Amino acid sequence: MKRTITILGIIAFALLLAGCENPARDNGNETPGNNNQQQQDAVRQQTAIINLFNNQRTATVQGYMTNAQWEGVVSTIAVRLNLHYEGLPNPVSKEELRDIFYKNIVYIVEPSPTGFTRTKTIDDHRTVHIALAYVNSVSVTDVFTALFQGWPTIDGIIQNINARQQTATINLFNNQRTATVQGYMSNSLWEGVANTIAARLDAWYNDGNETRRTNMRTTFAREGGVVYIVEVNPVGFNYIKTTGDGRTAHIALSQIDSDWVRAAWSDMLNFRATIDGAIQTAQLKCIQEGQARRNNMLAKAGHRGRIYGSVTHG
Secondary structure: OHHHHHHHHHHHHHHHHHHOOOOOOOOOOOOHHHHHHHHHHOOEEEEEEEEEOOOOEEEEEEEEEOHHHHOOHHHHHHHHHHHHHHOOOOHHHHHHHHHHHOOOOEEEEEOOOOOOOOEEEOOOOOEEEEEHHHOOOHHHOOOHHHHHHOOOEEOOEEOOOOOEEEEEEEEEOOOOEEEEEEEEEOHHHHOOHHHHHHHHHHHHHHOOOHHHHHHHHHHOOOOOOOEEEEEOOOOOOOOEEEEOOOOEEEEEHHHOOOOHHHHHHHHHHOOOEEEOOEEOHHHHHHHHHHHHHHHHHHHHOOOOOOOOOOOOOO
16 A cells, blocks of 8 residues: 555656746747747847958958848948949049058947947047948948048047147248148147148149249248148038138148148138138128229229239139
């Protein structure tokens, strides 16, 4: 009898165990399909190398995200970069872009960006943080200037980290004239600014006829000296602003290696107050009134159509 009770007890205990849920099995959710789903939902470091520009360059794409979020990210960025390259107008532009990507560019994709909305670059010439939501947008290619210059930017706006007043004197026109270049920015942003402006002015001078060269020497000999004030994030203008005093020009940092350097000189030559090349209303009205008075005087003197004292430039 005792033996029978023991056997029944063992059977009952076994049945009890069979009816219990095994936490490790999680109600049987250990099927291969569910394991794959868990892996898809797991956040992990993702990395890939992309071939660019007809296999002439590569770049790295990284991100900390799930497999589902990562899917398509790499190919999307690669397509954006390659299409931009193919759309460049000439071999020189393509070579410049290849030079940028010679620095082992890294795109770090962030599903939940902190401190920026679209993109962020740092001052190492190679690192781009980009929001996952913007990998299929122009934000992928809008960072090239920042990479080339080594500018720290947030959503395309240059960040003035460790900014201080910068000043340099540049020699121009075979050391016949000088000018001052100023700006409030960090050392990394300031690097090369003054030399770039000097190179633009010297190139315009050397390519000009004697009239242009005379006018440039005249402008840069004015009392107080010509000053180019470089603005990291210009307010009230996009490219250049001249004050009308014949010697002061404000120019956006992004435009120091462009024709706006020359345009600023042209405005200073003629004592024009301009914003992005447009003469400001008050001065324009004054100029028009002055021209009307002069034409009236010439007409009375019988010299209609002759212009005295005008300044020409090449």
